[in-house]
Amino acid sequence: MGSPVFVGIQRILVAFDASPHAEHALDVALAMAGDMKAKLFVIAVIRPPEPAESAEFHAVLEDGQERFEKCFIPLRERARQKDVELETDIVLGHPAEQIIHKADVIQASLIVMGKRSHTILHRWMLGSNSERVLRYAHCPVMIVH
Amino acid sequence: MMNTWALSALWVGLALAATLLAIWFKVSTALSEIVVGTVAQLVIGVFLAKEGLAGNTQWITFLAGTGAIVLTFLAGAELDPAIFKTKWREATVIGLAGFFGPFLGCTAIAHYVLHWAIMPSWLCGVALSTTSVAVVYAVMLELGFNVTEYGKAILAACFINDLGTVIALGLIFSPFTIKTVIFVVVSVVVFVVLPFLTPRFFKKYGGRVSELEAKYLLFFLFAMGGLALWAGSEPVLPAYMIGMVLAGTVGKDHSLIRRLRTLTFGLLTPFYFIRAGSFVSVSALWAAPVTLLVLFGAKSLFKAVAVYPAVRVHKYDGKAGAYYTLMMSTGLTFGTISALFGLNHQIITPAQYSYIVGAVIASAVIPTLIANSFFLPHHLLPHHRAGKKAEKEVMRPVPAEEG
Numbered sequence: 001m002g003s004p005v006f007v008g009i010q011r012i013l014v015a016f017d018a019s020p021h022a023e024h025a026l027d028v029a030l031a032m033a034g035d036m037k038a039k040l041f042v043i044a045v046i047r048p049p050e051p052a053e054s055a056e057f058h059a060v061l062e063d064g065q066e067r068f069e070k071c072f073i074p075l076r077e078r079a080r081q082k083d084v085e086l087e088t089d090i091v092l093g094h095p096a097e098q099i100i101h102k103a104d105v106i107q108a109s110l111i112v113m114g115k116r117s118h119t120i121l122h123r124w125m126l127g128s129n130s131e132r133v134l135r136y137a138h139c140p141v142m143i144v145h
Numbered sequence: 146m147m148n149t150w151a152l153s154a155l156w157v158g159l160a161l162a163a164t165l166l167a168i169w170f171k172v173s174t175a176l177s178e179i180v181v182g183t184v185a186q187l188v189i190g191v192f193l194a195k196e197g198l199a200g201n202t203q204w205i206t207f208l209a210g211t212g213a214i215v216l217t218f219l220a221g222a223e224l225d226p227a228i229f230k231t232k233w234r235e236a237t238v239i240g241l242a243g244f245f246g247p248f249l250g251c252t253a254i255a256h257y258v259l260h261w262a263i264m265p266s267w268l269c270g271v272a273l274s275t276t277s278v279a280v281v282y283a284v285m286l287e288l289g290f291n292v293t294e295y296g297k298a299i300l301a302a303c304f305i306n307d308l309g310t311v312i313a314l315g316l317i318f319s320p321f322t323i324k325t326v327i328f329v330v331v332s333v334v335v336f337v338v339l340p341f342l343t344p345r346f347f348k349k350y351g352g353r354v355s356e357l358e359a360k361y362l363l364f365f366l367f368a369m370g371g372l373a374l375w376a377g378s379e380p381v382l383p384a385y386m387i388g389m390v391l392a393g394t395v396g397k398d399h400s401l402i403r404r405l406r407t408l409t410f411g412l413l414t415p416f417y418f419i420r421a422g423s424f425v426s427v428s429a430l431w432a433a434p435v436t437l438l439v440l441f442g443a444k445s446l447f448k449a450v451a452v453y454p455a456v457r458v459h460k461y462d463g464k465a466g467a468y469y470t471l472m473m474s475t476g477l478t479f480g481t482i483s484a485l486f487g488l489n490h491q492i493i494t495p496a497q498y499s500y501i502v503g504a505v506i507a508s509a510v511i512p513t514l515i516a517n518s519f520f521l522p523h524h525l526l527p528h529h530r531a532g533k534k535a536e537k538e539v540m541r542p543v544p545a546e547e548g
Contacts, residue, residue, distance in 0.1 A: 049173035051475045051509040052279035055219040056174055059406050061286075062399070093287035 013041045013108040015099045015133070018071050021114030025144040026075065029112040034082040038109070042075065042088045043102045044068040045095040065090055096132035103137055111141045152199060159185050159198075160415030174410070175418050175477055176509060179502070182422025200420045209420040210380065212413030213482050214366050217311070217381040219405060220478065221388020222396035223278065224304050228297045235298040239455040240305025243473055246451020247444050248274035248313065254443040259436060264318070265493045271313045272483035272501045273444040273508070275476030278303040302455075303473065308385065310479050314486060315373065315382030328376035332383055335369060336390045344394045358401050359408065362387075379486050381479075421481045421502065424488060429496040430503055440504035441511070448474040474512050480505030 014029040016022045026042065033040040046064030048057055072088045079086035091098045103111050113130050134141050147155065159181050167177035182198070190197035199205065229236065252270030255261045261269065281303050285296045319325060343361070351358050365387060370380030388396070395401060430437060453470045484501040487493040493501065 047171060048279075048283040049167065050171065051173055051176065051277060051477060051512075052283040053173045053175045053277065053478055055216060055223075055406055055409060057279035057283060058223060059403070059410070062403070091287075092283065098287075 009036050009109040010038050011041060011106055011108045011110075012038050013043060013099070013103050013106060013111045015095065015111065015113045015129070016042050016044045016068070016071070017095070017114075018044070018067060019114060021144070023114075025112050025114035028142075028144050030078060030082060030084060032110075032112075033079075033084045039085040039087070040079060041102065041106050041108065042072070042086065043099060044071070044088070044090045045098045046090065046092045047095060048092060061092060064092075095129045096136070099129070099133050100136050100138075103139055108139050110139060111137055113141065113143055115143050115145050147194070147199070149204070152202065152205075156198070156205070156416060156419060159419055163415065163419070173477070175414065176506065178415055178418035179422035179425075179477075179481065179506060182419035183425040183427065184422075185419070186423035186425075187427050198419070198423045200423045205416055205420060208413055208416040210370075210417075212409065212415075212417030213485075214370055214380050214384045215363075215405065215409045216414055216417070216478060217384040217482070218362070218366055218388040219402070219409065220278065220307070221304075221385040222392045222402065224389050224392040224396070225297075225300075226393040229301045229304070232298040232301045236301030236305050239299065239302035239452065241309065242451040242455050243276055243302060243306040243448065244274050244309030244313075246274075247447040248309070250447030250450070251440065251443045254439065258439060261497065265487070265497050267317055268483065268487040268492045269440065269497070269501055271310060271317065272480050272487070273440065273504060274306070274313070275310045275479035275483070275505075276303050276306045276448075276473045277475040277477065277509070278307065280475045281473055299473075304389070306473075307476075307479055308389070310483065311379070311382045311385045314483050315378040318379075318486075318490065318492060319377035322377070324376040325378070328372055328378060331372060332369065332386065335365070335383075336386055339365065339387060340390050340394060343391055347395075347398075356404070358395075358398075359405060362395070362405070381482055381486075418481070421485050424485070424495065424498055425502050426495050426499040429499040433496075433500070436500045437503040437507065440500055441507040444504060444508050445474050445512070475509045477505060477509040480508070 009032070012029050012033050014022075014026050016026060029040060032038065044064075046061060046068075048060060068088075068090045075088070076086060089102065091102070099111065099113075102108070111133060113133060115130060130141075130143050134143070160178065163177040163181040164174055166172075166181065167174040170177075186197040186200070200209075248270040250270075251273040252266045255269040256263060256266035278300065282300055285300065316325075346361065347358055366380075366384050369383035369387065373380050373383050449470050452473050456470060481502055484493070484498050484505065487501070488495065488498040
């Protein structure tokens, strides 16, 4: 952690989807933010079903908001214990796009993401969010395995 | 012929499979259920039982019809009356353009290009005139435009567009008789009384385990649906109107809406969408795929011709305007409801139904695929974001202290 590579990291953005991989990425990012006195931003993206249909879309939106809000409660407590400044955000849209947009808005020094083990078919059909973020992000991206 | 419980298990099993596919491929459950219904009917019809999924069994027809009615009610209940009150003029202009453009255009194409008879052509026009409020709302939330004045007007316009569709469906194909007059008069009375009666009734008797609210709403939906059918109209017309007039009261009761959603998605809509899919004839689509392409092209073209100028009038830049126009060209639920109405009332043939539903599905899927494939990479680029942020700044309403 004391490597010169990490000098100047003031804003860390973590992409969170409530999966075990994202939880692990969050642990790593929280430790890094504590060590480097960086501010931690956590973004959770609700992906609407495509094509969105009225009643289902609103149900997905409300369900996602509730689920992520619940996840953020213990996270806020952990951040407070480690004396890390934390900001959480729940947005709607394509995950890769919203992660990069958030990184732009907050001028993130680093994006931390978990690696999900998708099948080849899944990657071909839907693409990998971490690959898209790696390709288009303006700042370093850390993929936590 | 399978017994009732075996048939139920088959349908619910298909609904389960469709939901899993929707989760894996991140598509809407409705779309997944239609496709599963089509494939299951084909496979079961060819290899297992001649009647396939037996979609015309009375209890399946009842559950599917209830699904369409409650789904339409929920769609109407999502209207934000406050938005509509302030933006009704723009919403009416854009919404009517979005309805009449594809309605008249697709009717003309079906009649003059595909040489369909006049009534099937009108039905085709109605089915392809729809838009999806949810798709437009999702895009606006994603880009942050839902809070802008323009965004609110577009959302309200989508409701007007779909209202045009259900009114056309409810009135064009029904014979104008004394029954129609009775239906219209009773409807007006009910639509005026319900917003006053409902909140008071719920306040006095609601909030109990007996789910009085759901029974009350279902009573009015079924009663008005029955009256509509008696008058030769379509039950989704009063359901959508009841949803709209109760949007400011029942629509804001999240707990009630969630309970209704559980009933709708858990039991009713799988029957509706799987049944809608089961009537699609793959052999008809295979025999004349050009017909499907013509209808899909007509819907996209006439939506663009009608909506894009309205978007330009609001000084919206070309690319974003095209994006919205593309999104407003979708519409799955009302499209399939209209097509199924036509099939049930023998206005269209099973082959015509297949082409219309195929075009409806294509119009729901292809614009989204195009948007994600060709627009998304541009959205991801930082310079595009910068442009979009500037655009947002321009569109942001000016607070009083700044103005």
